[in-house]
Amino acid sequence: MNTCCAPKTRSFSRFVRNYVLLGLVITLVLYTAVLNFYMLYGKWMVAAFQLQLIAEQYDDQLARNPDASLPKGFNIETFESFDALPAELRAYAKPSDLEIDELFYINTDNYADAKNPDNPIFLVFPHQAVDGREILILQTYHAGDGDSVFFERLHKLAWLSVPFAVIVIGIFAWFLWIIGKRLTEPSEHLQDWANNLTADRLGEEIPDFGFEELNDVARELHRSVDQIDKFVAREREFLRQASHELRTPVTIVSGNVELLEKSPLNQTQARVTSRIKRANRNMQQLLETLLWLGRDNAPLGQTETINFSAFIEQEISDLSYLTEGKHVSCDFIPDSRETEIATSPAALMIVVSNLIRNAFQHTPKGQVTITLTGTEVCVKNTILTCNGQCTTPQGEGIGLQLVRRICERLDWSCTPTHLPNGGMLVCLDPGSETRVERKPELVEN
Known part of the structure; x- marks a missing residue:
């Protein structure tokens, strides 16, 4: 049989493992990308959260003490007007660029004629205090801070996410192989049992394949094979009986025709007898053919x-x-x-x-x-x-x-x-x- 165009079949176990592994890889790639984005660019998100937290803490202090001083700390200062901001910042920004409770970021190194690690990076967080005043919380970095120990470790931690993802994929693949084997072994067992299910083994007890659905399939296969076996048995019994019942009248007709031929017959009787003999011969041939076709692998006479x-x-x-x-x-x-x-x-x-x-x-x-x-x-x-x-x-x-x-x-x-x-x-x-x-x-x- 030509199998060049036969449809390709798929293994159930391989199908499950491949698709689950594909889903794992896609999930880890997305997770790694998000993790790297957060580590590399999330520092500005952290800065916005930090400045907003400082502004809310200042509101709590004002509620307890109206004379509380403006927030100030390491690379953090607070101003009450735009004109009080550093001149380097005001050179590249306008008051309309600032929105309440929205972080404003500007890197003066991008506007300088020459790159300099001392060029400042400004993060401005405008906030309206509980007493109605508008304050500007300013946090200052420098372009050279990217080479600091903090950011160097941050970049190293980001790169560590790649081997971490590979290790997780390996562990999950091993775990998936174990789970897939546990899932597919019952179906493979069912396949082997179905391939070896014959009429002689119908009396054996149906094995337990571990899953209700597979057990239902096994019972249905067993019932179908049992029905087919009973049908074949009925057909064989019919052929055995038909072989006897059909051969008997054919033999009787053949014997009586031979006796009739030994008697003196006129031309008309001889012609009728000849037709009966030929019809009986054709009936015998057809009977032998039908009986032979009804028996599997039965030889049809000698060569x-x-x-x-x-x-x-x-x-x-x-x-x-x-x-x-x-x-x-x-x-x-x-x-x-x-x-x-x-x-x-x-x-x-x-x-x-x-x-x-x-x-x-x-x-x-x-x-x-x-x-x-x-x-x-x-x-x-x-x-x-x-x-x-x-x-x-x-x-x-x-x-x-x-x-x-x-x-x-x-x-x-x-x-x-x-x-x-x-x-x-x-x-x-x-x-x-x-x-x-x-x-x-x-x-x-």
């Missing part, structure tokens, strides 16, 4: 060496009664009358006779041409009543259906082709391996 050409001629002669009363002619064209094949006579008789009978029966007026080329025999019926205008192909009937099934069982080639005139061309080839090569005879001088 014998058969003269293929003579065999076909005999079948044409036996079935010629089907053309009586019809304007049908039959031509047999063999390429050689010495072609011999080694196969089952019963199988070959059933197939060839069905092909010829199908052609005779479905040709009300016309010609049947049988061509033998090597081991390939082609049966073609040309229907003259259609005048080349038939568009509906003739039905195959049970004959060709039996031929198809027999050829499938014996690995024979059978190719039917519908013709425009309503006829059909069927080519049968039992195979080159069935051909018997004749050894040249020695001629004595």
Whole structure:
């Protein structure tokens, strides 16, 4: 069978592990990015929170002491007006740039003609105190502070987040492998059990696969196999009984016809007896075919060496009664009358006779041409009543259906082709391996 275009199947365990691991990687990448953003740029967020906290603490002091001094500390000063701010800050900012309770940030190093680590960085937090005054809390850094011990350690801590993420991925992957194995082992166990479930093991107890859903699937599989086994048993019993019940009347008819032939018969009685004999023979062939198709791997008779050409001629002669009363002619064209094949006579008789009978029966007026080329025999019926205008192909009937099934069982080639005139061309080839090569005879001088 050609598997180049077959759909690819997926492993359930691999599917679960891959998607969970993918979700983990995406989560850790996002977490690492957010962590680095917070460490590298979050210091300004921390500064805003710190200055706001200082402003709220000042409001608490004013509530207790109206004369409380303005907040002041390490690199932090407080001013009551914009004009009181350092001149370097006022050179790059305007009063309209400041909003109450919003951090204002400006790096004067970006505006300087030359980079200098002493260029100040200003963080201004405007705030309206509880007494109605507007104060400006100023925190000052310098451009060179990025090389300080604090920021150096902050950058190192940010880089540590990368190996941390890798370690977490490794630990989680190992944990995921353990969980995935625990999850997929029951399904793999179910698969092995289903593959080995046969009729002989139906009496065994259904294993526990650890999950209710898998146990339900196992019970359903067991029930289906049990039903199929019972159905096959009924079919075998039917075939056994049918073999006896159907063979009995066929044998009785055959025996009585033989007795009748021994009696003196007139022409009409002889013709009727001949028809009964042929019909009984066809019934016996059909019965053997049906019984054989109903048995798996059953051989259909012994292999014998058969003269293929003579065999076909005999079948044409036996079935010629089907053309009586019809304007049908039959031509047999063999390429050689010495072609011999080694196969089952019963199988070959059933197939060839069905092909010829199908052609005779479905040709009300016309010609049947049988061509033998090597081991390939082609049966073609040309229907003259259609005048080349038939568009509906003739039905195959049970004959060709039996031929198809027999050829499938014996690995024979059978190719039917519908013709425009309503006829059909069927080519049968039992195979080159069935051909018997004749050894040249020695001629004595």
